[in-house]
Amino acid sequence: MVERLKRFFGDDIKTNFIFLTIIAILYPIIYVFSPGWGVVLGHGVTWISALLGFNLLFGYTGLLSFGHALFLGVGAYTVGFMYKYLGINNIELHLLGGILSSTVVALIIGPIVVRYTRIFFAIFMLAIAQILWSLYYKFYWVTGGTDGIKIPRFSILGISLEKLDFATYHHVYFYFVTGLTFILVYIMWRIINSPFGLTLKSIRDNETRARFIGVDIYRARLYAFIISAIYASITGVLAVNHHRLVTPDIAYWTTSGKVVFATLLGGARIFIGPIVGSFVFHIIESFAMKFIYWQMVMGILIIAIVILMPGGIAHLARTLVDVAVSHRRRGG
Amino acid sequence: MHIAGLGKHGEKAWYQYKLIRVYNPRETIDMLEIMDLLVRIYNIFFGASVLFLIAVGLNIIYGVMKIVNLAHPAFFVLGCYTIAGTGMGVMINIFGSSIIPLLITPPLLAAFVVAVSSLLIFPLFLFISGKGDEVQLLITYGLLLIFEDIFRLIWGSEPLRASQPFELAGSLSIGEYLIPVYNIYVIISALVIALILWIFLFKSKSGLLLRASSMDIEMAAALGANVKKVLLLTVLIASFLAGLGGGLFIPSASAMLGMSVEFLVLAFVVVVIGGLGSFLGSLVGAFIVSVLRTITLILFPELELALIYIVAIIILTLKPEGLGGGKKW
Numbered sequence: 274m275v276e277r278l279k280r281f282f283g284d285d286i287k288t289n290f291i292f293l294t295i296i297a298i299l300y301p302i303i304y305v306f307s308p309g310w311g312v313v314l315g316h317g318v319t320w321i322s323a324l325l326g327f328n329l330l331f332g333y334t335g336l337l338s339f340g341h342a343l344f345l346g347v348g349a350y351t352v353g354f355m356y357k358y359l360g361i362n363n364i365e366l367h368l369l370g371g372i373l374s375s376t377v378v379a380l381i382i383g384p385i386v387v388r389y390t391r392i393f394f395a396i397f398m399l400a401i402a403q404i405l406w407s408l409y410y411k412f413y414w415v416t417g418g419t420d421g422i423k424i425p426r427f428s429i430l431g432i433s434l435e436k437l438d439f440a441t442y443h444h445v446y447f448y449f450v451t452g453l454t455f456i457l458v459y460i461m462w463r464i465i466n467s468p469f470g471l472t473l474k475s476i477r478d479n480e481t482r483a484r485f486i487g488v489d490i491y492r493a494r495l496y497a498f499i500i501s502a503i504y505a506s507i508t509g510v511l512a513v514n515h516h517r518l519v520t521p522d523i524a525y526w527t528t529s530g531k532v533v534f535a536t537l538l539g540g541a542r543i544f545i546g547p548i549v550g551s552f553v554f555h556i557i558e559s560f561a562m563k564f565i566y567w568q569m570v571m572g573i574l575i576i577a578i579v580i581l582m583p584g585g586i587a588h589l590a591r592t593l594v595d596v597a598v599s600h601r602r603r604g605g
Numbered sequence: 606m607h608i609a610g611l612g613k614h615g616e617k618a619w620y621q622y623k624l625i626r627v628y629n630p631r632e633t634i635d636m637l638e639i640m641d642l643l644v645r646i647y648n649i650f651f652g653a654s655v656l657f658l659i660a661v662g663l664n665i666i667y668g669v670m671k672i673v674n675l676a677h678p679a680f681f682v683l684g685c686y687t688i689a690g691t692g693m694g695v696m697i698n699i700f701g702s703s704i705i706p707l708l709i710t711p712p713l714l715a716a717f718v719v720a721v722s723s724l725l726i727f728p729l730f731l732f733i734s735g736k737g738d739e740v741q742l743l744i745t746y747g748l749l750l751i752f753e754d755i756f757r758l759i760w761g762s763e764p765l766r767a768s769q770p771f772e773l774a775g776s777l778s779i780g781e782y783l784i785p786v787y788n789i790y791v792i793i794s795a796l797v798i799a800l801i802l803w804i805f806l807f808k809s810k811s812g813l814l815l816r817a818s819s820m821d822i823e824m825a826a827a828l829g830a831n832v833k834k835v836l837l838l839t840v841l842i843a844s845f846l847a848g849l850g851g852g853l854f855i856p857s858a859s860a861m862l863g864m865s866v867e868f869l870v871l872a873f874v875v876v877v878i879g880g881l882g883s884f885l886g887s888l889v890g891a892f893i894v895s896v897l898r899t900i901t902l903i904l905f906p907e908l909e910l911a912l913i914y915i916v917a918i919i920i921l922t923l924k925p926e927g928l929g930g931g932k933k934w
Contacts, residue, residue, distance in 0.1 A: 337739055339742075339746065389921070391738040391742075392673045392738060392742060393877070393921070395742055396675075396873045397918075399866075399869070399870065400870045400873065400874075401914070403866065403867075403870050404910045407907075407910060408911075411907045412907065526866050530746070533743070533746070537743070565757075566754045566757065566758055567754075568750045568753055569750065569751050569753075569755065569758070571747075571750055572746075572747040572748065572749070572750030572751035572752075573747070573751060574747075575743055575744070575746065576743075576744050576747040579740055579744055579747070580732070580744075
């Protein structure tokens with residue numbers, strides 16, 4: 274019983290699917306009562322991909338990146354450029370473009386940064402993200418600077434959504450992204466439970482031993498880095514299609530902070546963590562946004578989570594279930 | 606953004622002019638005259654002084670406590686805001702426009718405020734020293750986020766200036782160039798601070814204790830050093846230096862939100878180039894980064910950070926221990 278519940282809270286792919294399905298079922302009800310919260314759920318489902326990617330790198334490989342906004346920015350500006358210079362607004366092509374461009378960027382940056390771990394990796398990522406942000410900002414005749422690039426509603430398989438009213442359009446967006454997220458979650462699950470995923474965990478737990486048994490650490494980290502980049506760029510692509518505006522903000526260091534915080538909140542190292550984290554984060558954010566000192570709240574919560582509950586919400590839920598079960602058993 | 610009558614290229618040029626209006630006209634090297642070169646060299650020294658004051662604190666904290674304090678540049682910015690937001694107004698009320706007190710007191714006030722506020726964070730530092738890297742990075746990152754919003758909370762999101770000492774000190778004119786006297790004052794004070802710090806670290810008993818703890822903290826404790834006191838001293842000195850840096854720097858610039866990260870990224874290159882935890886390294890590193898910054902600002906202003914980081918990565922690949930020679934202190 275305990276084992277089954279434990280598996281249910283985090284170590285089973287079914288839980289993730291059930292959780293996402295519940296959200297997908299609740300979404301129309303919530304949207305009817307309050308469209309605002311419907312949009313918040315839309316944000317939540319959009320960000321899952323980036324958080325999964327971040328968790329692969331941080332939770333499973335042990336590389337803490339403070340610059341994941343870099344890849345969100347790459348995805349976002351790929352969409353921006355595809356629309357601005359090629360007039361493409363098919364979301365499938367956007368996703369394809371985002372995946373390709375982030376792979377290229379990860380192949381350029383990855384071989385350099387994955388040689389370093391810990392603080393060096395963290396700050397190199399932060400610095401490279403800041404460099405890219407400053408380029409988006411400074412090359413304004415290409416990127417539109419702070420005004421950004423406005424993009425129209427996307428079209429799926431050539432069907433334009435321009436004529437729909439906002440609610441229907443948002444429903445289409447939400448279910449499209451949810452469907453995509455199911456696929457992404459499944460792929461990530463397969464990656465983490467493959468021999469490759471086990472290799473990554475072994476590197477995280479003990480680098481020296483992993484090297485000793487013949488693991489090519491550099492290559493494994495590089496692959497993890499590229500996968501993580503692709504996942505983050507997918508969120509970049511989706512997020513700008515949701516906002517319909519590409520600005521340098523998405524590549525700024527505060528976005529990286531969001532990614533770090535949301536993953537920690539949900540629970541790093543636990544598979545379901547990022548998925549829970551993304552929704553909880555956006556719900557907290559929409560409350561806290563009224564309070565303009567939102568970053569301060571985020572900072573305090575990061576410190577509190579790291580000190581008090583390093584496993585995040587997913588771990589907390591698991592512990593609570595454990596306690597409840599053992600309590601009942603003792604009572605019976 | 607459209608400016609009437611400028612056309613596409615004019616718009617670009619206007620935008621570039623706006624970006625680099627401070628001190629870096631885009632000229633090629635052969636246009637540089639000797640005077641020009643002098644101005645640049647002096648800019649290099651100014652940049653290096655500021656970076657040194659941040660990086661040396663980062664290095665001292667890393668050396669003794671083995672914490673890479675991501676919030677360290679926020680100490681520097683706290684110093685800036687203390688003066689620009691509140692301190693300078695008070696100073697002017699007290700001293701009027703007499704120049705000497707206005708030069709000396711703001712940095713000291715900033716350093717004092719920053720050192721006191723670092724006392725509040727000290728328990729957190731004690732808690733994370735000896736914990737894993739991830740915990741340290743995340744907690745100091747959280748602190749950085751908190752600091753950024755504290756600045757916004759207290760001083761608002763508008764850029765703040767405290768340029769009175771800068772204006773009062775006037776400027777020397779060499780040829781057609783104007784060199785602000787204030788910046789010379791900053792360079793000289795940074796040199797004096799570096800000298801005092803060197804004497805403290807290498808000639809005094811507390812400095813000896815500090816260096817000993819950085820080499821082997823358990824051994825130092827076993828030999829009877831009060832380690833907690835040493836750690837407190839470390840944090841106090843580091844934050845004091847960052848505050849001094851902020852107080853010295855702010856009259857020639859303006860305090861803005863987001864500055865902490867900007868300086869974190871720069872200070873980190875300094876530390877990488879000079880070697881983590883090395884006093885000499887931070888001096889060398891600050892100088893090299895400042896030279897690189899000045900050169901790239903002349904040649905390719907858009908790629909300033911990128912080129913600095915490329916050099917940092919090359920140095921890290923060739924000499925992983927940094928140019929400080931891997932030597933402690």
